[in-house]
Amino acid sequence: MSIGSMLxxxxxxxxxxxxxxxxxxxFFRKKIKSTFIKSLLYYIPYxxxxxxxxxxxxxxxxxxxxxxxxxxxxxxxxxxxxxxLITVALVASAVVLLAETLIMFY
Amino acid sequence: xxKSVYTFKHGVKDGLPIGLGYLSVSFAFGVTASMLGIPYFxxxxxxxxxxxxxxxxxxxxxxxxxxxxAEIVLTQLVINARYFLMSLTLTQKLDxxxxxxxxxxxxxxxxxxxxxxxxxxxxxxxxKYFSGLMxxxxxxxxxxxxxxxxxxxxxTPELTTCLGIALYAMFIAIIVPPxxxxxxxxxxxxxxxxxxxxxxxxxxxxxxxxxxxxVISALISACVTALIFPVxxxxxxx
Numbered sequence: 001m002s003i004g005s006m007l008x009x010x011x012x013x014x015x016x017x018x019x020x021x022x023x024x025x026x027f028f029r030k031k032i033k034s035t036f037i038k039s040l041l042y043y044i045p046y047x048x049x050x051x052x053x054x055x056x057x058x059x060x061x062x063x064x065x066x067x068x069x070x071x072x073x074x075x076x077x078x079x080x081x082x083x084x085l086i087t088v089a090l091v092a093s094a095v096v097l098l099a100e101t102l103i104m105f106y
Numbered sequence: 107x108x109k110s111v112y113t114f115k116h117g118v119k120d121g122l123p124i125g126l127g128y129l130s131v132s133f134a135f136g137v138t139a140s141m142l143g144i145p146y147f148x149x150x151x152x153x154x155x156x157x158x159x160x161x162x163x164x165x166x167x168x169x170x171x172x173x174x175x176a177e178i179v180l181t182q183l184v185i186n187a188r189y190f191l192m193s194l195t196l197t198q199k200l201d202x203x204x205x206x207x208x209x210x211x212x213x214x215x216x217x218x219x220x221x222x223x224x225x226x227x228x229x230x231x232x233x234k235y236f237s238g239l240m241x242x243x244x245x246x247x248x249x250x251x252x253x254x255x256x257x258x259x260x261x262t263p264e265l266t267t268c269l270g271i272a273l274y275a276m277f278i279a280i281i282v283p284p285x286x287x288x289x290x291x292x293x294x295x296x297x298x299x300x301x302x303x304x305x306x307x308x309x310x311x312x313x314x315x316x317x318x319x320x321v322i323s324a325l326i327s328a329c330v331t332a333l334i335f336p337v338x339x340x341x342x343x344x
Binding site for chain 2: 003010012013018021022023026028039041043044047050055057061068071074078080081082085086093094097100
């Protein structure tokens, strides 16, 4: 993609993201009543993050799926223990680095 | 609503831990972007104009896979739809200092973490507090992206391999704790992961672009979950 096209894409991304935040902030004063819409808006963030994570997390480690799997296990266990975002990210990275180093030596 | 008691300084202080967190997360974003071949100034521009992790990663994917403008609009609409509800919820807490120009400016700073902190404050919040709260997260997000994008090219392959997982690990950290507590979130997460995997592995579905597969997976699973487990009033704090 050319730099010009990339700039256009960035502008569109920024515009859409801003409008989503700005429209209710400036224009809405009432609450959403529909339980279905509220439930939909409640579940969408988790569903989106899940779709973005799986199966791509397994391939995020330079194509070595075994490293991706180990890192995922590390991240899930740390998350179950209720650790912060940074801790979970660091643990997953550390597990991958450790496994990578071990694989190199054996 | 009556004037808020919180000052600009209170906001900056509350924003510090968010800013530090963003520094590391956006570092991973910068590294990921440089691995996808995105020039560093584009990555920094994305962070400075978007200020959102999941939306930016999806946007990167669309750009790196030569997607279309329509595709980027659709992915951003669905992935960032949650900000709509957050902004809506926050309007209930804003004091009279929030005139229209202030709202136009502060809307930009509605992120998951800033929303969480702002909505947990007692009483109303004013424009001084809110702009103070936005300051350090914004600086941290932009700076981390710059550092990550620049070091993506000089880090050893082992380090980029292990940092590649950082952003995804962060998503895991966001979805796992509520999934343990709520059957609805668990269903939404599992269903969405399943559909997304189907798009990836099933030959005739794998022609669908990544950005679009996020959107379809999330919409189907959130619709199904909303019908089976409607959210009750008290859980309504996204």
